[in-house]
Amino acid sequence: MKLSKCLSMSVFMLSLAGCSLFGGEEEIVQISPSPKVDNQFPIQEMWRNSTAGNTNVYSLLGPINYDNAIYAASRSGQVKAIDLSTGHTIWDKNLSQSTLFSSKTALFSGGVSADDRYVYVGSERAVVYALDRNDGNVVWEKSVHGEVLARPVSSDDKVIIHTASGNLQALNRNTGEDVWDVVLEVPTLSLRGNSTPTIAHGAAILGDDTGHVNAYYLNDGQLIWQQRISQPSGSTEIDKLNDVDSTPVIEGNLAYAIGYNGNVVALDLSNGQIVWRKEMGSTHSFAVDSQQLFIVDQDDNVQAVTKNGGAVNWTQTGLLHRQLTDPVIYQNYIVVGDFEGYLYWLNKDNGEVVAKTQVSSSGLISKPLVVDNKIIVQAKNGDIYAFAKN
Known part of the structure; x- marks a missing residue:
């Protein structure tokens, strides 16, 4: 059973909902109000585009960049290529299936990722799609062994898929055919999410639902x-x-x-x-510079930790339980979003919140994307924005 993190990325959601699913006394957790900030610099919206979003569904779908194009998807099945400079749509494909009598959405959940040839996206229906990066046409689609909650990752001639059922699968990049399949242990209860593999030195390194980090050839x-x-x-x-x-x-x-x-x-x-x-x-992936790891912990404290030994240099506690996104580094700042749709800039040297802007009242869940001095964010309602610090 995958425990949804939509009620909180730090699992305080059951308490706030008054749910006693696990028995015992309920812990009441206070959400910090969004801090008041006198912006130290202006934040400019450069452009806006949109996909068909769903504000009521937890989804980590977020945009990706490849060769000056932004690729994004919606849960329903829309996949878009967007020009990084202008925000104009390059191509737009809908992979939902509609007939005269029924409609079947794609339920995209894992992705988007891209390489020099294809755009990949996975779904809760346990299907992975590869689209031609130039025109968005579907090159292949493949049924896999479970929901795809992590981004597909391509390396050389393979695409690596980590499914919610605990399968790590390698598919042929050009055809989608099976290459190998590994079964990881999955406990009865786990958080709704999966580690996206990192490819290095001929290996796929990833986390699992039993507290391990694993390396596979x-x-x-x-x-x-x-x-x-x-x-x-x-x-x-x-x-x-x-x-x-x-x-x-x-x-x-x-x-x-x-x-x-x-x-x-x-x-x-x-x-x-x-x-x-x-x-x-x-549960968050972290941002890294030459000296530090920048971590959003499970209570939504933002912390700077030294690479050499793990000492904590600073902690920002003013965003407690605001269901923050993964952090990213933008110039000399750490940027995170929250469930009310605010985007925050933190001074990388001391953690001070130095600027904020409200992007969308629908909220932000997926990791912001930093590219070409822009921050690209996708809101829960599907809107995609590009911001820049002036």
Whole structure:
């Protein structure tokens, strides 16, 4: 059972909803109000486009950039290519299926990703699509072994798919045919999300729902190493959740990762051994510069952690439980969005919130995209915006 994070990305949602699914006393969690900010610089909307969104459904669908084009999708089945400079639509395809008597939406959930030839997107219907990047025509579609909640990742002649049922599948990039398939352990209860694999040195490195980071050979799917970074503990089912849903970051011979109810760690990429660890839990992928990891923890504190040893340089607590997006680095700032549709700029040196703007009252869930000095964000209602700091 995948526990939806739509009620909160840090699993405070059951408490706020008055739900006693797991028994026992309910913990009441206070959401911090959006902080008042005197913007230290103007924020300009450069352009706006739109897909057919659904504000009532939790979805991490977010845009991706490749070769000065933005590719985005909606849950219903729309896929768009958008010119990065102008925001004009290059092509627009609808992959939902409609007949005289019925309509079947695509239920896109995993993606979008792109490479030099194709745009990939996966669905809750356990189907992966490859579209021609130039015109949006479907080149192939493939049924896989479970919902696709993580972005498909292409490398050389393969596309790697991580499904909600715990399958790690390699498909032929040009045909969609099966190459290999690995089954990962999945607990009875887990968070709704999956780690998008990172490809490095001929291996796919990813987290799983049992608290591990794993490395598999790309050629044949053989396990290279496995390391636990989050251990089940506590008396409630939520306390025992230990998913590693973040995308590992690879730099040199180190892999950085974080688990829910677990640790942020640096792992030796050659054997998976822990180089250092710091107790800190999150479902979010983090941003990285030359010295620090920038982490949104499971309570929505934003923290700067040193790469060398995991010491905390600063913590921003003013956005507590605001269901933040993954953080990104924009110039000398950390940028995150929240459930009310605000976009925040934090000073990278000390965590101070120095600017904010409300993008869309429908809210922001997916990770912002930084490209060509612009921040591209997709709101829950499907609108896509490009902002820039003036």
